[in-house]
Amino acid sequence: MHSGFSEEGNREQCERPICVNNPHLESMKEDILYHLNLDTASHDFPKQFGDVKFVCVGGSPWRMKSFTEYIAKELGLEDPKGEYPNICEGTDRYAMYKVGPILSISHGIGIPSMSVMLHELIKLLYHARCTDVTIVRIGTSGGIGLQPGTVVVTKQSVDAMFLPRFEQVVLGKTVVRSTELDVELAEELLQCGKELAEFETVIGNTMCTLDFYEGQARLDGAFCSYTEEEKQNYLSKRACSRSPNIEMESSVFAAMCKLTAVVCVTLLDRQKGDQMSSSQEVMHSYQQRPQILTGHYIKKKLKTFKNI
Numbered sequence: 001m002h003s004g005f006s007e008e009g010n011r012e013q014c015e016r017p018i019c020v021n022n023p024h025l026e027s028m029k030e031d032i033l034y035h036l037n038l039d040t041a042s043h044d045f046p047k048q049f050g051d052v053k054f055v056c057v058g059g060s061p062w063r064m065k066s067f068t069e070y071i072a073k074e075l076g077l078e079d080p081k082g083e084y085p086n087i088c089e090g091t092d093r094y095a096m097y098k099v100g101p102i103l104s105i106s107h108g109i110g111i112p113s114m115s116v117m118l119h120e121l122i123k124l125l126y127h128a129r130c131t132d133v134t135i136v137r138i139g140t141s142g143g144i145g146l147q148p149g150t151v152v153v154t155k156q157s158v159d160a161m162f163l164p165r166f167e168q169v170v171l172g173k174t175v176v177r178s179t180e181l182d183v184e185l186a187e188e189l190l191q192c193g194k195e196l197a198e199f200e201t202v203i204g205n206t207m208c209t210l211d212f213y214e215g216q217a218r219l220d221g222a223f224c225s226y227t228e229e230e231k232q233n234y235l236s237k238r239a240c241s242r243s244p245n246i247e248m249e250s251s252v253f254a255a256m257c258k259l260t261a262v263v264c265v266t267l268l269d270r271q272k273g274d275q276m277s278s279s280q281e282v283m284h285s286y287q288q289r290p291q292i293l294t295g296h297y298i299k300k301k302l303k304t305f306k307n308i
């Protein structure tokens with residue numbers, strides 16, 4: 001098993017621990033999570049993070065702070081002074097916030113940045129002895145044939161060749177890992193979108209690319225080696241119809257974690273253009289949609305936990 005989550009038993013069973021799959025960790029006296037500026041020697045991880053049940057991740061530090069403020073308000077856990085300190089203070093690689101059982105962390109742009117953060121996050125949750133943790137990526141994406149502002153819940157992450165795989169070179173050899181996501185969780189999130197009925201929510205395969213410009217068939221990068229017609233042909237390939245959005249992190253996220261979901265808003269329709277021309281106000285309101293949907297899901301789950 002590569003992912004950081006126990007695959008033993010089904011998701012209804014309680015106490016699903018976080019697993020690390022690395023025998024070398026056992027012999028380490030201390031673990032330094034370098035990019036998070038946290039370490040097991042000077043922090044009591046079980047005390048600080050042991051109650052975490054939901055982790056939300058997204059590219060920008062601003063978005064993850066704003067999600068913390070939003071969810072705190074929704075759950076009535078607001079800090080009277082409105083202060084949510086950055087737990088990763090001292091490094092500007094990533095930003096992390098916590099309110100009640102919800103941890104919110106930024107991951108930067110692209111697979112390498114997400115992967116480094118996930119290694120350290122999974123170890124953090126493991127050292128904290130967390131159980132039954134659900135992780136959701138609340139992100140942005142380019143849409144294909146969708147009204148901008150539509151929220152896409154990812155069924156499966158596919159690469160730029162429409163294949164459900166994540167490739168990584170380990171010791172000079174290519175290792176291929178699956179990008180299956182939790183289907184039941186995706187369906188539950190889709191249902192939350194229906195219940196809210198505030199914006200369009202759909203489910204589909206999300207294409208994960210290594211680049212924002214040529215990697216996503218844009219015509220507006222510093223370099224471009226194809227025509228508008230070739231771009232349109234690529235985007236409208238048959239497989240694309242099952243892949244309504246494109247972003248840059250879902251594949252490594254799916255490969256490294258279980259009980260996870262990807263919820264991304266589309267900022268533009270890529271068949272109509274490439275430039276991000278909407279106002280900052282519109283962009284910000286779109287970015288709130290995955291937060292609202294995920295917030296609704298978390299609230300529902302916390303209610304059922306209380307009723308158990």
Ligand SMILES: O=P(O)(O)O[C@@H]1C[C@H](O)[C@@H](CO)O1
Nearest residue numbers: 058059109110139140247248
């Ligand atoms: O989580 P965000 O909104 O940052 O994710 C997408 C994919 C890339 O990281 C980035 C490109 O603008 O947006």
Ligand SMILES: O=c1cc[nH]c(=O)[nH]1
Nearest residue numbers: 140141142246247248
């Ligand atoms: O077009 C887009 C928009 C956001 N994020 C992406 O990766 N692509």
